[in-house]
Amino acid sequence: MTDAHPLSTDVAIIGAGPTGLFAAFECGMLKLDCVLIDALDHIGGQCAALYPEKPIYDIPAHPAIEGAALVEALDRQIAPFAVPRLLGRRVERLAGHRGAFTLGTDRGDVIHARAVIIAAGAGAFGPNRPPLAGLEGFEASGAVQYYVRRRAEFAGTRIVIAGGGDSAIDWALSLQDVAEKIWLVHRRDRFRAAPESLRQLDEAVAAGRIEKVVPYQLHGLHGTDGELDGVEVTTLDGERRLLPGNRLLPFFGLSTDLGPIAQWGIDSIRSTIPVVPSSCETSLPGVFAVGDVAAYPGKLKLILQGFSEGAMAAHAIHPIVRPDTALHFEYSTSKGVPHRT
Numbered sequence: 630m631t632d633a634h635p636l637s638t639d640v641a642i643i644g645a646g647p648t649g650l651f652a653a654f655e656c657g658m659l660k661l662d663c664v665l666i667d668a669l670d671h672i673g674g675q676c677a678a679l680y681p682e683k684p685i686y687d688i689p690a691h692p693a694i695e696g697a698a699l700v701e702a703l704d705r706q707i708a709p710f711a712v713p714r715l716l717g718r719r720v721e722r723l724a725g726h727r728g729a730f731t732l733g734t735d736r737g738d739v740i741h742a743r744a745v746i747i748a749a750g751a752g753a754f755g756p757n758r759p760p761l762a763g764l765e766g767f768e769a770s771g772a773v774q775y776y777v778r779r780r781a782e783f784a785g786t787r788i789v790i791a792g793g794g795d796s797a798i799d800w801a802l803s804l805q806d807v808a809e810k811i812w813l814v815h816r817r818d819r820f821r822a823a824p825e826s827l828r829q830l831d832e833a834v835a836a837g838r839i840e841k842v843v844p845y846q847l848h849g850l851h852g853t854d855g856e857l858d859g860v861e862v863t864t865l866d867g868e869r870r871l872l873p874g875n876r877l878l879p880f881f882g883l884s885t886d887l888g889p890i891a892q893w894g895i896d897s898i899r900s901t902i903p904v905v906p907s908s909c910e911t912s913l914p915g916v917f918a919v920g921d922v923a924a925y926p927g928k929l930k931l932i933l934q935g936f937s938e939g940a941m942a943a944h945a946i947h948p949i950v951r952p953d954t955a956l957h958f959e960y961s962t963s964k965g966v967p968h969r970t
């Protein structure tokens with residue numbers, strides 16, 4: 630049995646993070662059909678997977694909006710276009726040329742598209758995992774997690790948080806109200822985070838809500854059948870401590886690997902794809918890249934910048950898909966939102 634989808638569309642958008650979602654809106658506004666494909670089983674990319682309950686403060690016209698709420702709003706914005714979504718499907722193959730591409734997913738879907746927008750963020754992103762014996766069993770039970778989807782799931786737990794950057798500190802601060810106890814383990818006694826976060830951390834440590842465990846590194850997991858009952862940490866000198874935590878949240882960053890995209894004959898630099906700044910076209914004509922994955926001088930990896938790149942890419946794609954129809958620039962206030970018929 631296969632649930633693979635064969636389909637033809639104007640634009641295939643790889644990645645349904647905030648940038649891919651908004652690119653779908655811009656395509657819709659130009660009456661270009663599109664399909665969204667994402668390896669995750671839900672839309673929203675990093676906002677939904679990594680920080681759904683955190684407020685974002687630099688989305689224009691939203692003084693503060695949580696990651697999940699932003700995704701939900703983007704979803705409502707594209708609703709008029711009834712964009713098909715292929716979720717839980719990683720695009721493995723891309724072949725063809727400007728005007729005629731074929732994409733293949735790991736689930737056997739075949740998508741024919743006139744143009745392609747790669748909105749793949751950090752690629753097929755995954756957490757950097759600590760090299761600890763028996764880790765898989767504790768991951769499977771949920772005792773070790775790399776993302777916090779809902780703070781409420783951590784109510785009354787004893788959490789060991791590992792890492793020295795923004796994520797480790799932000800989550801320690803965010804979970805201090807719900808957890809019974811939080812240890813913050815870092816191999817140095819200096820943390821890298823925004824000054825305000827560091828100030829709040831000092832306050833929480835002074836109040837006994839968070840205990841800093843420095844300079845220590847993760848060393849081992851204790852427990853049976855996926856039930857974690859202790860996290861062993863050591864110093865470089867071999868001094869050991871057993872922290873009686875029942876949850877471990879390691880925040881060692883995301884692995885940024887373009888995955889299969891790196892094999893498609895498109896120029897890439899490490900995990901980014903250089904694009905022409907005015908159109909977001911990649912080195913492969915007819916294939917565009919927007920959002921975190923796109924690179925050009927002055928690029929900021931911010932959601933707001935990805936939104937504008939989606940608009941530029943859609944306008945640059947229009948003549949490929951509709952070569953006989955001149956595109957007259959129009960404000961949305963003038964033309965309204967065209968519904969899919």
Ligand SMILES: Cc1cc2nc3c(=O)[nH]c(=O)nc-3n(C[C@H](O)[C@H](O)[C@H](O)COP(=O)(O)OP(=O)(O)OC[C@H]3O[C@@H](n4cnc5c(N)ncnc54)[C@H](O)[C@@H]3O)c2cc1C
Pocket residue numbers: 643644645646647648649666667668669673674675676679680684685686687718719720721748749750751752753754796888889890919920921922930931932933935
């Ligand atoms: C903790 C945290 C806080 C942040 N705070 C802010 C903030 O305050 N303001 C701000 O502007 N930005 C913030 N960011 C950054 C912001 O989340 C990113 O800039 C944004 O998510 C990039 O959007 P994107 O759509 O380009 O990529 P992503 O959100 O990374 O989405 C890319 C999607 O592509 C999919 N994908 C990749 N490869 C494939 C493939 N081969 N096949 C199918 N699907 C694929 C992935 O599964 C993913 O869902 C923050 C990030 C983090 C981690």
